[in-house]
Amino acid sequence: MIQVLVSCVMWALVASLLVLRRRRADHSITYASTIIALAMTLNIDPVYLALDPLFGGTNFITLAGDMLLMTGLYFLGRGVMRAGDYRPRLVRIAISLPTLLISLVCVATMFSFADRGHTTTTFMSDHGDQPLVGAYSITVFTYCGIVLAAMLALAIGQCRVTQGLLRVPALLLAIGASCGIALCATVVFMDVTHMIGALDLMRLVDAAYGPLTLATFLFLCAGFVAQPATRSVLRRFRGVRTDAFLMQLDPIWRNATKLRPGLSKLHPGSEVFEDPEAKLYRHVVEIRDAMIDPRVVFEISPTDLALLERAENHLLVRGTTSVMSTRFTTTDLDEALK
């Protein structure tokens, strides 16, 4: 049941990314999601039972699924490496293509030499006591854990530099990556206890496997969908607010420019004013120009002034680094002219 849920969540993520990221140049996340979705689909019992006999009936689909999972995570890791500043040499090596290829060769070799029996949907339970099978599983999940640790570091870094709604996707990714790391640790622990015969200990942590799997995929998928969706929502919301300010300030601006014509009257053909935000900026500047020009009598009510200030705050995008960059240090005139 969990495998079906995870697969559905993954394919939903793929569909979402294909829509939300269709104009993007980098497709690492889309590739990663598609490959992982395919790996998860192979884990669905009826699919597994239907496919495995076609490939010899020796649980080859287990290997195919795990190799796809590792490949998908390699693309995720590649995205992480491109996206963040967190690139220690060791992590770069761990998430490189040669490391993936070596890991794939290792797991394929270990799997080939293990006693795999006949098609079963409980491969690790049935054969996990073999050192080769245990080592195989440990290799797969160690690789997954390394990629997820890099993802966690990136998500935490992103949480620190974002605010408000934009922090939510990074937070979801951080939770998902944490659950994923816990899941990988659980699996490795189960592999070791299974190999050494400590089955009571293995069953003790087995209870965490299902919930951790579900939590990992749910949170990671939510984070990956939320990231482009949040930006899109914020942009739309900002556009709506810009239009609203333009409409509300229009009568004030008309009065101001009657008394003191500005650029919008003297150079009306400019293409720049086709952008609503540029237009709003111009209107705010021209209202302010009229307000401080001693040659004209132009005053606005406290209500209108409050509206103007809200429009300015909207344009200055307070709370971001760009706002800090619009501040400059003024010095005393005497100092300036020394």
Add this chain to the structure above:
Amino acid sequence: MNIDQEVAIALAGLHLGEHFTFEELTGAVQRLRQRRIVVAEVPEIGESSGLCAVLLFSDDRDVILHAHSDSALHTQQFVLHEFAHIILGHCENDSDALAGNIPDTLLPDIPAELRIRALARGDVSTEEEIAAESLADQLAARIRGVAFAETSYTEIFG
């Protein structure tokens, strides 16, 4: 060449990309002029004939003096307008732009070498002023865009 083309060429000539911070712009303008730029607020400027800001320049520095405004956005526009004059190469003109229009009573302590030429943001009536104000708007838009600019993170995950 029309004003919009002139502004577009000047903007491209900065080589700052689609978005930049105010600090990056200041740095680019200083590199362009190969001298430091000093900005100072002089409230008295606003009391005189609609002036918002004055750009004074000499061989070793450019000085931007601007009026007081309660608005940070408006104050930024004063400075960006003067930056625009510099970027558009209006400082290289031989005209004595507005040097004679700034009364001694307004800025009595300005050293003689700084009074070579001055360009003031007052009425946007001449082609030079229209170009400078247009460019200032575009500079403001690019600074504003920093908040929404793509980072490597949003490029991959956004």
